[in-house]
Amino acid sequence: MELYYTVFQTAAGWIAVIASPGGLLENSFPRISKEDALNSLHIAKYDGLFSPSPGKFSDLSRRFKDYFDGKRADFDDRLDLSSCTAFQKDVWEAARTISYGETRSYQWLADKIGKPFAARAVGQALGKNPLPLIVPCHRVIGSTGKITGFSGGLDLKRKLLEIEGTII
Numbered sequence: 072m073e074l075y076y077t078v079f080q081t082a083a084g085w086i087a088v089i090a091s092p093g094g095l096l097e098n099s100f101p102r103i104s105k106e107d108a109l110n111s112l113h114i115a116k117y118d119g120l121f122s123p124s125p126g127k128f129s130d131l132s133r134r135f136k137d138y139f140d141g142k143r144a145d146f147d148d149r150l151d152l153s154s155c156t157a158f159q160k161d162v163w164e165a166a167r168t169i170s171y172g173e174t175r176s177y178q179w180l181a182d183k184i185g186k187p188f189a190a191r192a193v194g195q196a197l198g199k200n201p202l203p204l205i206v207p208c209h210r211v212i213g214s215t216g217k218i219t220g221f222s223g224g225l226d227l228k229r230k231l232l233e234i235e236g237t238i239i
Contacts, residue, residue, distance in 0.1 A: 072119035076112075078105045079125070079132040081139040083230075087112050088128055091119070094149035095131075097201040100223040101139070113201070116154070138204065141234060143171055146205040155199075158186075162196040169210040172235045176214040190214075198222050204231070 074096070078087045084101030087108035096117065102108040114121070125132070131148060138144035147167075152160045161184040168183075169175050177190040177197075186192070197208040203223060209231040213219040221228035 074117055074119040074121045075124035075127050076109075076121055077123065077125040077128040077132065078108050079128070079135070080105075081136050083139040084108070086132075086135055088131065089114070089117065089121075090127065091117075091151045091153075093151035093153065095202055095205060096151050096154075098203065098205060100203055100227065135204070138234065145171065146207075148205060150202065150205070155201075156196075158184075158189075158192065159196045159199060162193050163200060163202075163206045166197065166200075166206050166208055166211060169207055171207075172237055174210050174212045174232070174237055177211055178214050180211060194220055210235075210237075 072091060074089060074091055076087060076089045078085055081101060084103055085105045085108040086099055086101055088098045089096045089112055097112055099108045099111045102111055134144040134146060152163065155163070162180060165180050165183045177193045180193045181187055181190040197211055198220065200206050200208045200222070203209065209221060209228045218225055218228055218232070
């Protein structure tokens with residue numbers, strides 16, 4: 072299978088993105104260098120030939136740049152979730168319904184997917200999110216309103232919420 076990737080710089084750092092013909096597969100958190108962004112991806116888990124294709128991602132890279140410049144940006148891109156579980160897919164798709172500048176709790180997500188006793192499992196699924204910002208897991212907070220759990224670290228989660236004007 073043909074896979075595509077690019078790496079671009081934003082105000083927050085370098086971001087790498089991988090996609091298949093079916094949609095986006097993975098993106099990195101902002102990193103200090105182009106190499107670090109690429110190395111942070113889980114390329115070994117994908118079976119295919121990688122082609123650098125910055126043109127395929129020009130609109131996405133512009134939206135990431137806008138986002139980190141403090142402008143509202145929406146990431147309604149098509150995703151390729153073929154390698155995730157059905158539960159992860161449900162959680163990630165529900166998380167995508169949380170609007171820019173809003174937060175919801177892990178319990179809210181569990182309720183939204185029809186699994187009210189699965190708040191902890193929702194958190195675990197979000198921890199495996201391969202598409203941070205595109206699947207906005209940073210908008211999910213604890214039921215007490217505290218910033219909790221984030222694979223990019225709590226400082227980055229706080230920064231992302233501040234960019235969106237969310238006061239925590």
